[in-house]
Amino acid sequence: MKYVYKFSEGKGDMRELLGGKGANLAEMVNLGLPVPQGFTVTTEACTRYYEDGEFVAPDIRDQVLEYLTWLEQNSGKVFGGADNPLLVSVRSGSRASMPGMMDTILNLGMNDAVADGMAKLTGNPRFVYDSYRRFIMMLSDVVMELPRHDFELIIDKMKDKRGVKLDTELDAEDMKELVVLFKAYYKDKKGTEFPQEPREQLMASIAAVFRSWNNNRAIVYRRENDIPSDWGTAVNVQAMVFGNMGDDSGTGVAFSRNPSTGEAKLYGEFLMNAQGEDVVAGIRTPQTIDQLRDVMPQCYKQFVDIVSKLEKHYKDMQDMEFTIERGQLFMLQTRNGKRTAQAALRIALEMVKDGIWSKEDALMKVDPKQLDTLLHPQFDPAALKAAKIVASGLPASPGAACGRVFFTAAAAKTEAANGPVLLVRKETSPEDIEGMIAAQGILTARGGMTSHAAVVARGMGTCCVAGCGDCIIHEDQGYMTVGGTRVNAGDFMSIDGSTGHIYIENIPTAEAEITGDFNTFMTWADEVRTMKVRTNADTPQDAAQAVSFGAEGIGLTRTEHMFFEADRIGPMREMILSASEEERRKALDKLLPMQVKDFEGIFTAMGARPVTIRLLDPPLHEFLPQKADDIKALAKDMGVSEQVLTDRIDSLHEFNPMMGHRGCRLAVSYPEIAEMQARAIIRAAVNVKRATGIDLVPEIMIPLIGDVNEMKFVKGIVQKAAEEELAGFGLKYMIGTMIEIPRAALIADEIAKEAEFFSFGTNDLTQMTFGFSRDDAGAFLDDYYKRKIYENDPFARLDQTGVGQLVKLAVELGRKGRPGIKLGICGEHGGDPSSVEFCFNAGLDYVSCSPFRVPIARLAAAQAKIKSKS
């Protein structure tokens, strides 16, 4: 097995084996660019390292040492030799770019003897001991778990003593002394001398880079970016070139276009007499790349040529690192550059305009998830950099918000008149809706990615951090504690719904802005994709918003949210507390005209686009108060005794409401509720058709079906009511069901005989298939990530192994039971790119997601289509 490749043995398309950095170094060598020689230890060696129980096998070690010998011969230098020593850098590089997530060690091969030799050889002892002290810091930090910070304190002390501010102001003797101090500190802490044998330094460093694949920030980054944990990282060992050899040396990073705006102009910065880490560390202020023209015109010109060559070669904006050693330019890295959403769109449009990309190329180059940042406010980047993260929750609804916090919906609503507010709750309930609308952002201590707060916030496009267990909230007393700090009602906080971070300070935000670029780009996506994109919307406002984002219909209208409005909750509660069908019908008669209005509004907003309306889904107790005071007030309102009301609420109590008396089970017990809703839907459709002449076809969706007899029964009620309402009027309507219970998927052929469409409710399907509640999973999912049992939140990204198996089975059985059956998804997964791709491959007709995710789904559907062609 070959575990090591010279750069010249590699190629640009060998990312899987050599990692991105290794493949690109190989490609640059092949292009004849000035790249210091080196070799790559493959990702397969990393996998082997883990298979062998975190141990570098002898055959890997042997190959590394063999290639090291080659590198010595090639460079004419000797690794560990005092006369003409070879130093190397050791850098991670995985298949996918994970910037800053893993570890790097520079100047490896240095020891006391080498330093002495180099000082003589170069006549530049300052550079040599600077390099040595850097190496001690990095090896200690990465390999030996001695934090870099401890060494920085030693430097600070030295600078104080010398009365200077910058590292560059320290002289050769200072550097030499630092090396002594660092080694002493190392020995003090580790009990052994700092390792002097270069080959052992190298092997330990390679192992440390392999280990860094599983450090915590790498795991989190992978989860957020859908990178599998079994890919592993490669390790690149490269002859060092030195940007810190004096004023004719330097180092820098640059982008071939502006990564913030997308402007087609070289963008970057450099530092003279420095190593790469100095640029990032921000101790000295770098110069802009333009200034290099004045400082070293030759190098600048050469660099500009290389940039142009690389961008043409890779056909994408490049992110590069370079070093100048005594006036000679070396390229250390190139890769496709990360960019903001704005930049991504501008670059895409210009690349297409310049004929470099096809439209399909352009569509594949933009990450759908990134579009979110275009639609929501974001924190000012500079202010954000300085802010302190006090805790993190789930990034439940994207965007950034800052405001005074309040712990009740009522307070949030009132105080919103005096400036932006954040609503902070243990968890939200439908009763909080007005406070949620008034707030700039919502923070909850409990609940997952599909909790009430998360779902409603996404629907409204409001930023939300959910399930932040570190917040101990005392709603009644009007304060919370987080990270040891007390936050009172009215104090400022900031929350970031895209990252889940929360801050106890006021961080300014910038508003979202939709550009013409965005619309052009989305039109391309629409030209390509074949799967439809609908939205989940409960109000005409949401529906209109979604249409403006390109929604082609409504995949899910939840009728229950309508019943919480002030004029409906009364009759709704009357209905629930009725002792007989007759009483229930009286209350339902009051609700009927209101429901008709609701649906007229939605039908009007959607025009000829299809609209799926789901019958009442939640358990009835959700509409009743739970607190003693509220019960007292309601009893008085309704003219019943508190005891009667308490008994009824008590009798409706459920141990597991998610698996309780809800969905179509309500229609089985109280057919008159389904009847009223069916009437309202059809009556509204008839009214709108009469008024506008638009030939709309309402889709009535029965939730939570698990048995074909349930479907037959409820369908019968709906059909009868619909036919009575129509009384011969010419209007088509469809009756279908959600597939959200595992049993429904297992018997989908039978159910399809009774259902004209299926809509996969993958939120509930995920809950039932995994056997955990989305509202409770927050308590243990972190442990699952930590132990690497799960890589993703199955509520955010569809579990294709388990849940996906049921979806595919139901698609197959459904089409068997009813050829041509309409198939869609209305779970939250409809807005997740990888899940959208799954839905496309599973053969669904449409996905439906919250309004602000519609653009994401449109692009993801286009990408899925493009991928399927190749």
Added chain:
Amino acid sequence: MKYVYKFSEGKGDMRELLGGKGANLAEMVNLGLPVPQGFTVTTEACTRYYEDGEFVAPDIRDQVLEYLTWLEQNSGKVFGGADNPLLVSVRSGSRASMPGMMDTILNLGMNDAVADGMAKLTGNPRFVYDSYRRFIMMLSDVVMELPRHDFELIIDKMKDKRGVKLDTELDAEDMKELVVLFKAYYKDKKGTEFPQEPREQLMASIAAVFRSWNNNRAIVYRRENDIPSDWGTAVNVQAMVFGNMGDDSGTGVAFSRNPSTGEAKLYGEFLMNAQGEDVVAGIRTPQTIDQLRDVMPQCYKQFVDIVSKLEKHYKDMQDMEFTIERGQLFMLQTRNGKRTAQAALRIALEMVKDGIWSKEDALMKVDPKQLDTLLHPQFDPAALKAAKIVASGLPASPGAACGRVFFTAAAAKTEAANGPVLLVRKETSPEDIEGMIAAQGILTARGGMTSHAAVVARGMGTCCVAGCGDCIIHEDQGYMTVGGTRVNAGDFMSIDGSTGHIYIENIPTAEAEITGDFNTFMTWADEVRTMKVRTNADTPQDAAQAVSFGAEGIGLTRTEHMFFEADRIGPMREMILSASEEERRKALDKLLPMQVKDFEGIFTAMGARPVTIRLLDPPLHEFLPQKADDIKALAKDMGVSEQVLTDRIDSLHEFNPMMGHRGCRLAVSYPEIAEMQARAIIRAAVNVKRATGIDLVPEIMIPLIGDVNEMKFVKGIVQKAAEEELAGFGLKYMIGTMIEIPRAALIADEIAKEAEFFSFGTNDLTQMTFGFSRDDAGAFLDDYYKRKIYENDPFARLDQTGVGQLVKLAVELGRKGRPGIKLGICGEHGGDPSSVEFCFNAGLDYVSCSPFRVPIARLAAAQAKIKSKS
């Protein structure tokens, strides 16, 4: 399509088409026995009736009328003719015997003219008008929905007026007057004359019998007896013979053996000058069948011969109806007789001894469910008959109990010293365990067949009625109301866990008694069956009880119940409230020696039999108090502030505990808990092996696995702890998992690679697959039965369509992943005969059920094996 068969066209093996009664009438005709002629309208006609929207199609009607003409010709009488009229009986008869569940109409064909003619013809007007008034009653009741009771009130009035007590004391004129009164009442209520046209009477009656297939008591009976609702009923139309023609006429019922004791001696009773209904009604006291020898020796001798012939022919105890018309004996029905469990065993043993049955025949003849009555107390039958059912719940654990009711576990425990008590709770929780042990019976208002109360009660063999929603229980105030009556603490109630009925009175019970017959019979079952039967047992006492009932191992030991005992709950709560792993380990160290003792007791009780122990399963909050007072007390005990304790309890709160932080998820978050339990199991096994030399092989079961990575992780912890405990000691152990999450079934091949055994947890698997909680389903399952959406409680009888599909898939995938993997079931279904048969056919190695269900499972497993051979 042939919808009608003469008796002589039928055969005994045509039950599916002709129903049991029709097939047996045909068989008796073929045997040459004296049977009044007639014909059977098939079950297919019934199915057609429902398909046609409850309408008797013309072709069925035509065939009925054609056969009626044949019957007229054959009898020489005319239907509706005044001179020599033909009267008929119309009787239901389905494939399975459903005694008394459906309807019967006698004397059909009677009208004013016919009655006049018959009175002249027979010279017996009393008989004629008696028959006529009976006919009016029955047709009104069955076809026209005028309750029989209304007519009985008219008779009572007449008897009062005449000053007599018995119907037989009314004379011909009285009967004639009753006919007039009955017809007038009919007209008053229905607005039309009583139907006089015999052919319309007949067709309406046939339709009414079809309809009676779906009356409420038939639906309930079918559900309790696993009879599919699509079988339908046949209708038998038979020429009437009259037991009420005078003192040389009579009618009776008899069994060829005693149905209570099984004694091989004719058993029955008869009434002279009566029709069949009089025997059942109990207005006159019937004579014993022996007395017929004195009254009509000829008939008696003929009847005894026929009984002997029929028992030999059917090779089973017969239940027969006969009528004597003017000295002539007619057989009206024969069928295999229902019998008590005691009788069933005695008959089986004697039939085998007499060489009539093989042992396998005998095993097939006994209903496994019936064995329950041998193991539990039952109500005194006479007292039960007189008792009033005030409400019904779920028959959650069989047996009968009577006692004073108490509403807290503490009161039940204290008062048990003063005589039998019933524990009545909204629902039980593990904290109620002592009260449950002290009680004779348990009644809950909430929860299903697998609720805590039900599972624990079945485990202990204590009678339990669960989920009786009609009981409004005020635990704090110490009373309940049911059916409008208030029941205070200390009042007497009786509950029947076999039927679910509850009574507000003191009904005496008779103790259970296990006989030698039982043991002999069960030995035969063990000789036949190949599937093993284990038990679910949490204590050495339960384990010993189960072994005495024939359990061959333990399929499930729930370790959580152990932690509620007084000496453990303290350290358990300490463990839960620990802020760090270190603190948790300290508390676990206290629990470890107690767990070791628990397991030593169980291993010792089971000897070499296999024992499966499940790691901690319920969410941790179940071990913490919820009420303010209890929290206060605990805070004091633990030396923490109430606020700290409340916050912790609050943070453990779950919306859906069933789908929460439980099962292996606890082991993922707190590996040290699983580690402690693994140590305790292995340490106990080592101790017992050292002490006894028995080569036991403990099976450690990890609950709630849904992903192979979960399994790997928890298995790793268990294995490490086990190996450390063994420290080289020679003891085998197995590590396996429950399959109770749908996802686990879907990926069972992967999981099997890590698990040495699967145990299907079909309680949870049913919950997740159907998407409803067993504790909450009670609120709507009745509606599901009423609407005929479900025929069975899926928690009592395994849903073979949905859940069964997952079980079969997991069996197939499991064997693919690990050939020879051990497969069992430990859900409550393991004690349900039809589910046991499913498990056998699915290829499981064993079923496991609560101790008192072990005999049922043994017999059901034997029956499944016998069925599989044919």
